[in-house]
Amino acid sequence: METSTVTYSSSPPPSSSPPQQAEQAADLDAVSLGRLSANLERLLDPAFLSCADANVVLAAGGDDAAAVVGVHRCILAARSSFFLDHFSNKLADPAAAGEKEKEKERPRLELADLVPGGRHIGRDALVAVLGYLYTGRLKPPPRDSAVCVDERCPHEACRPAIDFVVESTYAACGFQISELVSLFQRRLSDFVNIALVEDIVPIVHVASTCQLHELLSQCIQRVAGSSVDSRYLEKELPDDAFAKVKEFRRYSLHDDSDEFILDPEHAKKVRNIHKALDCDDVDLVGLLLQESAITLDDALAIHYAAAYCEPKVLALLLKLDPAGDCVNVNLKNDSGYTPLHLACMRREPQILLSLIEKGASVVERTQDGRDALTICKRLTTEKDCNKKLEKCKERSKAYLCIDILEQEIKRKSFIFEELLSAEVSVATPLLVDNFHMRLINLENRVAFARIFFPSEAKLVMRIAQADSTEEFAGLTSANFSKLKEVDLNETPTMQNKRLRERLDALTKTVELGRKYFPHCSDVLDKFLMEESTDLHFLESGSAEDQYTRRTRFSELKEDVRKAFSKDKAVAAIASSTSSSSPRGDGKVSRHGHKKARLSR
Structure with missing residues (x-):
């Protein structure tokens, strides 16, 4: 029989003084609590799913084990007033006549319906917050879920790190764990100061949903003070947050942004083209282009489609310019992004392929020096790239995008290595x-x-x-x-x-x-x-x-x-000098003598 490594004694050793006794008791408590926390934490492991008496189902749904987290109602109810109220209400108010029979089955808690922002919470963030309820300790996030795959990234504020804290904030706020909400809010505040403006967008959403007013105000000031295009912000931000950004820009030093200097008639035509793209009506886009002097480049239509439309819509839009004379697929918007950059932010492989086939350059860089591959890698977690093929499942879209870009870079390099190779012997060999x-x-x-x-x-x-x-x-x-x-x-x-x-x-x-x-x-x-x-x-x-x-x-x-x-x-002086030179006179003289001889 296995014996415990912790021994208990009814009385301390005779030689122990009161301070030493207190220290020993504290050490014993720490060891006991540590062991208890470790044991309770194991209950959240998928291996213990059969021991759970309720399931929390992620927004992805399904019967996949990765989409279900087994929980224990007694522990959650004892540690959280939110879960105590939720389970009490469930038992006190059956939803149907046959509820008693269904009570024997394991309840399913749909996370998307359980808390505001529940559809944004991933498994790792949920387990981290539930682990705090089980053990009283908050573990560091798993590296493969909170670190991007770009080896050159310092990982201080890359998108996976931000997303993990954002998801954890949704969970902590929904479960009403105030101490965790305060902790996560401070971490998000640090991110706002150093992250890219585009990566602050999910922070704006969680601050708005969870009513973190101080954090939301900080985000709005950072976004409004940036040069990010207003059309992008209008599409990405909540309506109330975007209204505050517009107001801040209007009365700040940034009142010279595009939205205030564009010709209203031009802006209206651009909006009509974007609305047609929202409706997937490429034919209407063609008619709008014919009726006005605006081009696809003027409307940044390729950028818009790459960011928001279905892949087939972008493919049809590119066919409006079959010769490639009127569309610049490497055109940069006001934020310095090409359509390929926006497609990489979205991580949609079909859109990447359509743009590259049309001539999109994989070496174009943003204002801060990122190329398409870097953008894609800094949005992708190690877990996305390390998933193995199981049960005929496809690779993640993030993995496919990285693979497409790497293959394209290799293809370009191969072309130039072959073009400038030393296979052809030249008269004066040159370094490549x-x-x-x-x-x-x-x-x-x-x-x-x-x-x-x-x-x-x-x-x-x-x-x-x-x-x-x-x-x-x-x-x-x-x-x-x-x-x-x-x-x-x-x-x-x-x-x-x-x-x-x-x-x-x-x-x-x-x-x-x-x-x-x-x-x-x-x-x-x-x-x-x-x-x-x-x-x-x-x-x-x-x-x-x-x-x-x-x-x-x-x-x-x-x-x-x-x-x-x-x-x-x-040249004129040289020409006149040449025409009056003695050599020229000689030529005339010789021709004259020749003509004289012929006449004789």
Whole structure:
């Protein structure tokens, strides 16, 4: 027979003093309470489900063991006035005539109906709060449920950590455990100060539902003071919270936000397009576009569909632009998000596939430096990615989204590794990086030349046969989507040959430009060394940066005009000198003598 590791004595040892006796008694109590807590905590383990006398069913429902938590009514009633009242009312007021027969069955407590916000509570958060009722101790959250899968994330305020505390707050507030509500409220308050504004949205909801007024006020001030798009907030926040955000923005330093400067007529047309998308009526969207001058990009329709519509609606919306000429799937909204970024926040695999097939770039980054894969990983728990296939169940959508993005990144990397591989022997072998950067620099240089003197640049490109080679899109964020045009049936040798021909043609174009337009070439050299060589640099940065760059660009145009005039003047002088040179006279003289001889 197993003996207990704790021994009891009717009297303390003779040598023990009163302070020592008190210390020993305290140690004994601590050991006893610790063992009691550990034993009671085991009752919440799924292995003890058969010992429970009631089931708490999560919002997911079903008979899956993961959706059911077995509880013991006597323990909950003794520890919580909420459960005492709930179980007493159930026994005192049978709902049907056959209730006595049903009392023998185990009661099912539907969590969605049991407490406000119950449909948001997950199993791990519920077990943590119930564990406090059983043991009097609050354990740290399980790592696989409260930590994202991004290894570079510090996990201080990533979305899984926030969601776990939010779910726990719903449970603690619903079960009327005031000490836990205060604890969780302080943790959420810390999150509000450091988390992304988009991740504060669930905190706003729990603060509104549980009437945590101080926390709600803190959230509203943080959200209102951000640059997050008002259309997004209107869709995501509770109505009363959004009204307070609007009011705060109206009377704060942020009264220059989009909602106050947009043309009302334009805003109305955009709202009509969004309403049509809410109704899944893509045909109506097409009619609205035809009747107005607004485009899909103007209405941020792709962003809206990626965030809120069914995958089939987005697919149909993308088909309104079959040639890809009128829709920029890499367009960023006021918050710096592309449609792919919003799709990653939603974690809907079909939408990701539709956007990537249309040319969405996986390397585009948000204003704080996150790409699509990072966004998706920081929303995903380790549990979502570690679930094994059981009973023919599919992987989680979060797992599929991460897999799609990783495969796309590998595919892009493979394309460029093959394009720039050393399989083709060239006359002057170049390092891959040098080859790539030189080609991009040449493309941008020739592009600027075509802007400043298009006719002459076109002529020089024709002479250098650059107009017969294919433009290289490069790896810049603005041009990465053009990689979808690469023919995957093209062999690496053919691809390298095509790029080499383009490099040689552009090099010859620049050399001819230097020969015939030396002053213009010098101006371009100086400009390209001082400024960004990306043609999209005029559209990037803040409004102040754009104004400065546009001013600099205007000055450059004037410098190029003056340089071009000098080049034309030099060419004119050279031409007149050549026509009056002795060599030219000699040619005429010799022809004259030849003609004289023929006449004789």
